[in-house]
Amino acid sequence: MPELSAQVESPATTRLLSRWLLLGEWRAHPVRALVAILAIAIGVSLGFAIHLINAAAFNEFSTAVKSLSGQADVQVAGREALFDESIYPQLAQRDGVAVASPVLELQAGVAGKKDGGPLHILALDVFRAGFISPDLIGAPADGQPFDTLADDALFLSPAALRWLAVAEGGQVALQSGTGTVRLRVAGSLQRTRAGQRIAVMDIGAAQWRFNKLGKLSRIDLKLRQGVNRDAFQEDLSRALEAQYPGRFQVGQPNDENQNSRNNNLSRAYRVNLTVLALVALFTGAFLVFSTQALSVIRRRGQFALLRVLGMERGQLLRQVLLEGASLGVVGAALGIVGGYAMAAVALRFFGGDLGAGYFAGVQPQVQFTPVAAFVYFTLGLGVALLGCAAPALKAARAAPAIALKSGSEEVVTTRLAKTWPALACLLLAGALTFLPPVFELPLFGYLSIALLLIGAIALMPQLAAVVFRFLQRAWLRTDTSKHAPVRSLTLARLANASGQAGIALGGVLSSFSLMVAMAIMVSSFRVSVDDWLLQILPADVYARTAASGGTAGLNPREQASITALPEVARVDFQRVRSLSLAPDRPNVILLARPINLQDPGKSMVLVGDTLPVPTGRRSVWLSEAAADLYNVKPGQQIALPLAGGLHQFFVAGIWRDYARSSGAIQMPLDDYRALTGDLDVSDAALWLAKDATGDELQQRLKSLPFGASLEVSNPSAIRALSLQIFDRSFAVTYLLEAIAIVIGLFGVAATFSAQTLARAREFGMLRHVGVTRGQILSILALEGGALTALGIATGFVLGLLISFVLVFIVNPQSFHWTMQLHLPWPLIATVAGALLTAAAATALIAGRQALSAGPIRAVREDW
Secondary structure, eight states: OHHHHHHHHSHHHHHHHHHHHHHHHHHHSHHHHHHHHHHHHHHHHHHHHHHHHHHHHHHHHHHHHHHTTTTOSEEEEESBSOEEGGGHHHHHTSTTEEEEEEEEEEEEOBTTOOSSOOEEEEEEOHHHHHHHOGGGSOEEOTTOGGGGGOTTEEEEOHHHHHHHTOOTTOEEEEEEBTEEEEEEEEEEOTTSOTTOOEEEEEHHHHHHHTTOTTEESEEEEEEOTTOOHHHHHHHHHHHHHHHSTTTEEEEOTTOHHHHHHHHHHHHHHHHHHHHHHHHHHHHHHHHHHHHHHHHHHHTHHHHHHHHHTTOOHHHHHHHHHHHHHHHHHHHHHHHHHHHHHHHHHHHHHTTTTTTSSSSTTOOOOOOOOHHHHHHHHHHHHHHHHHHHHHHHHHHHHSOHHHHTSTTOHHHHTGGGGOSHHHHHHHHHHHHHTTSOOBTTBOHHHHHHHHHHHHHHHHHHHHHHHHHHHHHHHHHHTSGGGGGOHHHHHHHHHHHHOHHHHHHHHHHHHHHHHHHHHHHHHHHHHHHHHHHHHHHHOOSSEEEEESSOSTTBOBOHHHHHHHHTOTTEEEEEEEEEEEEOSOTTSOOEEEEEEOOOSSOGGGTSOBSSOOOOOOTTOOEEEEEHHHHHHTTOOTTSEEEEEETTEEEEEEEEEEEOOSSOTTOEEEEEHHHHHHHHOOOOBSEEEEEEOTTOOHHHHHHHHHTSTTGGGEEEEOHHHHHHHHHHHHHHHTHHHHHHHHHHHHHHHHHHHHHHHHHHHTTHHHHHHHHHTTOOHHHHHHHHHHHHHHHHHHHHHHHHHHHHHHHHHIIIIIHHHHHSOOOOOOOOHHHHHHHHHHHHHHHHHHHHHHHHHHHTTOHHHHTGGGO
16 A cells, blocks of 8 residues: 555656546546637637727727828817817917928818718818828829919828719719819829728818818827927917917827717727636636536545545645646647637628727728736636635545545535535625726626626525425325435435535526626617617708708708798707717717706706706706716716807706716706707707608708708617617627527537436436336436526526626726616516526436436445
């Protein structure tokens, strides 16, 4: 015996034994190992792919924005979309300024083109822009050097040329008001970013053609050599604020504010996608746990013999951890490779926003980032080690004498069935839901969900014991139990092997609860959006200028023509504008429209009560996102930049808006017109006169002199289009939900299969005492069905609790809006049925395999 012990302790023998144990386990149960590896690989690949996609899209978007600023040192922009150019001479003559380049940015609708949005036009003074942004000066055709100054010339980027399907020398029809401006494509922009759809023209021509005389969007400043940019920016900002309060913002290209503004556009969307991707990785962690736990149970005699022969506890602990780590290494490595491939394919076919519309107009390329790859590889490996930690500790601590005895399987899982850690996790999860977001992200909400899952899974052995012992006592009190041995044996097994039942239940619980939670979240959001659309579309017909963008609109004469139509009983016009309330946040949208001041709830979907407006005060209503982002509550005041100055408004209430995550503000149209003098509108809502039909009104609108420029729709068409956009935006979420369901099904199948195969000796003993093969298969089917049914019931409750956190905590803290809860019963019932079928079928198939060896061979180790 000392010689054997010495051999076991030698390094060469230890390595050989470790390799033999590892490869032997994989050869014996390849499917179970493959499922665990696959789950980790999918989790890592999804997380890594989404990270690469988000990083590529965000970096390309930021670079594209920076390229429009050229070599400017400081930029002066208005808090409104446009400001008066009278400020330009003051800036151009300011000490320290070498060159001041005026810029007018327009979003011009393309006549006859409904897809892709408006064309981004940069109108420049070519003589000054040459010193700051030479890459934006168009290259005219041969022999036409003065086209850069022509009033009908337009220079397009290669991406814009492809999008508009036009060649140099062709014409582009752009919308100005309800009219059309035809411009000649005089050349191209050769140094723009790939996929960047922009156009450049002379600033004077743009002001004239698009009726923006005397208006600018920003002024780029190039400073003299030796001037400190930061000090100059601070002095200029202070001077402008003193002279023009609340009118201008001074910054530097690609500075912290601009980066924050770009980042805030899509940060919540990107973070939530990453968390959803890691759901598969969490499932992988549990599969590793179940794989290793069942492996330890099955090989307890083998490990005990190794301990008797001299293997130390530390060696055995490292061996089990090595087996779990090997699953993590292989899975994480496959995940990194797969993630890079998925990112490349997704960027090629779906773009950097994955259909959500955040990064339009850029064409990012995937870039492999070693740091991120290392992080996600470590995450996959760490999840695998975490999953096998408890089984490894139990295997190392097991007493060899007890482990060598047959029938001690349930003892192995006793340490995994403590109640207090599970209850502590559940209580802590509840407490975390009361904590505020961190950096405007629901980090405590995510942690609460993780603790709910861990606590519930840890509580499953006790729950299984309580439920099945109750059912066994109730069953034994019935007369039927005396004549139904199969059901009696089934309940006896479930009631007295709660540890192993807990492992099987955990697989069902984790997969089904996460599926239920994700399904409820997406369904709740979609139903809430649908209901919201029904409430905000009360009119019979809606009309707007056909091409979107800042150059389109209806003037007072055209509004009067629409109002005078005999088919129109009532018309509400609306003006939409963009305002900047903070330099580090995206702009909010101002909606000026008729509002019923006596009952604002008839004009918008209110959240809570509206407050009476004090006499002599102007009122506004903030969307949930605007109120949350700018920390404004009803009854307080908010300052809005309008007509070249700051104006104070009374916040009368909060309304629900699912269309603008950066915030929106509603104000009465009469107040807006009185302040700004702007009488144009963006769109119109029309109610039918008596006996008129929607089709008649639409035809009459199209027959107006400017009718060709109108896009006319009814509420059902707008609602259908909006839900189509919603589904496209959530296509990735649907895919992640489907992946979680598939992994859950495979995980449940692998767990039940492993447990069934590990009970071959138990089945051999039952055959010796007279239980038939068919009865054992019936026991397995009933066990699988009963365990899965309990797992589904518990998983539904847990999934409902997780959905509460997602709907009422994570969603408001991420996107700053609330929604109603809706349960998609057909989907939940379908997946529950699939889980029941998978569990029962797997148990039967594995049972046939376990019974194939015969009763004598099955109990040979007990001789």
